[in-house]
Amino acid sequence: MEQMSASHAFATLGHPGRLAVFRLLMRFAPQGVRPTEIAAALALKQNTLSHHLADLTSVGLVAARRQGRSLFYAVDLDATEALIGYLALDVGRGRPDLLSRLLISRKDAAMRDTDFDVLFICSGNSARSIFAEALLRDLGKGRFQAFSAGTRPGSELNPFALDVLRRNGHDITGLRSKHVSEFQQPGVPVMDFVFTVCDTSAAEECPPWPGQPITGHWGLPDPVKATGTDAEKALVFARTYAALRRRIMAFVELPFESLTRLSLQSHVDAIATDQDAKA
Known part of the structure; x- marks a missing residue:
């Protein structure tokens, strides 16, 4: 992942509301969730949620798909993997003292x-x-x-x-x-x-x-x-x-x-x- 793309993704996740939406979608991954269900779970107004989903979609962390009359939002796991990899391997330089607890179980x-x-x-x-x-x-x-x-x-x-x-x-x-x-x-x-x-x-x-x-x-x-x-x-x-x-x-x-x-x-x-x- 390029530095500019990573910077935009991290900035997007830096907002508590957008981070909450992303964390909820991760709990359903790889399946998608309807906006009404996201709003109910997080007690968000529909217009506020729409802004959060648009921001997450614009940086590629979330994708929307239509199934019948319903719209579902799901985490893009490839983009998420790239972002986590950038943080661990580029920013963190792959240091074993930073990663060992994550990788060894x-x-x-x-x-x-x-x-x-x-x-x-x-x-x-x-x-x-x-x-x-x-x-x-x-x-x-x-x-x-x-x-x-x-x-x-x-x-x-x-x-x-x-x-x-x-x-x-x-x-x-x-x-x-x-x-x-x-x-x-x-x-x-x-x-x-x-x-x-x-x-x-x-x-x-x-x-x-x-x-x-x-x-x-x-x-x-x-x-x-x-x-x-x-x-x-x-x-x-x-x-x-x-x-x-x-x-x-x-x-x-x-x-x-x-x-x-x-x-x-x-x-x-x-x-x-x-x-x-x-x-």
């Missing part, structure tokens, strides 16, 4: 182990993330330790979700709704993977996870918001379970032993869109 060695700790995060931890925890536990062939948590305190397991799990042969003993803070305490497992399974949890601020886990966003609509008869609600929960089952089946079949962290991240990013296309 106990997880680099753990990627080839046969035991991975995986956390699924949702807003309530009452249905989607509970589905994911039970599915990975039972489909993971003993290679994964699955956990789930919610960002909203005081949630309880949804009875429709529990019924779906029972009907699909999962043991629900021990399943409970947990707040994400349980996994941010000293002495808890250091995660290899952290997935958000709803847009609300992805949009919320969360401290960086220890151990540099691979992260992914597998957002699905909230089945708890389904309306209609009990049979109609149960069908929505069943469809959500089936969508997560497809994702997790694809995840557990990845050839972890032969993949680098970069390759794993690419596969994790692709799973949601690939499995939705096959549905």
Whole structure:
């Protein structure tokens, strides 16, 4: 990246509002987000957000794409890589005392182990993330330790979700709704993977996870918001379970032993869109 381009990009990110928008879009990367959802998550006025998005787009850090009638904004990962590389390698001269903590992690060695700790995060931890925890536990062939948590305190397991799990042969003993803070305490497992399974949890601020886990966003609509008869609600929960089952089946079949962290991240990013296309 040229110095002038880097200077413009850093200046753009120097505004707190634009930086907040960029950080939110990074939590959804490589997927895009509608402006209305960005504005709601960050409590921004639409005209203010429009200015921020225009500035980020003008320096190439964000790109817009139209899908049907909706406009989605997403981080340009190539441009972001170039900017980070400029800061680390050009400005920082690649000094190992500056980069070692970023590049060295106990997880680099753990990627080839046969035991991975995986956390699924949702807003309530009452249905989607509970589905994911039970599915990975039972489909993971003993290679994964699955956990789930919610960002909203005081949630309880949804009875429709529990019924779906029972009907699909999962043991629900021990399943409970947990707040994400349980996994941010000293002495808890250091995660290899952290997935958000709803847009609300992805949009919320969360401290960086220890151990540099691979992260992914597998957002699905909230089945708890389904309306209609009990049979109609149960069908929505069943469809959500089936969508997560497809994702997790694809995840557990990845050839972890032969993949680098970069390759794993690419596969994790692709799973949601690939499995939705096959549905």
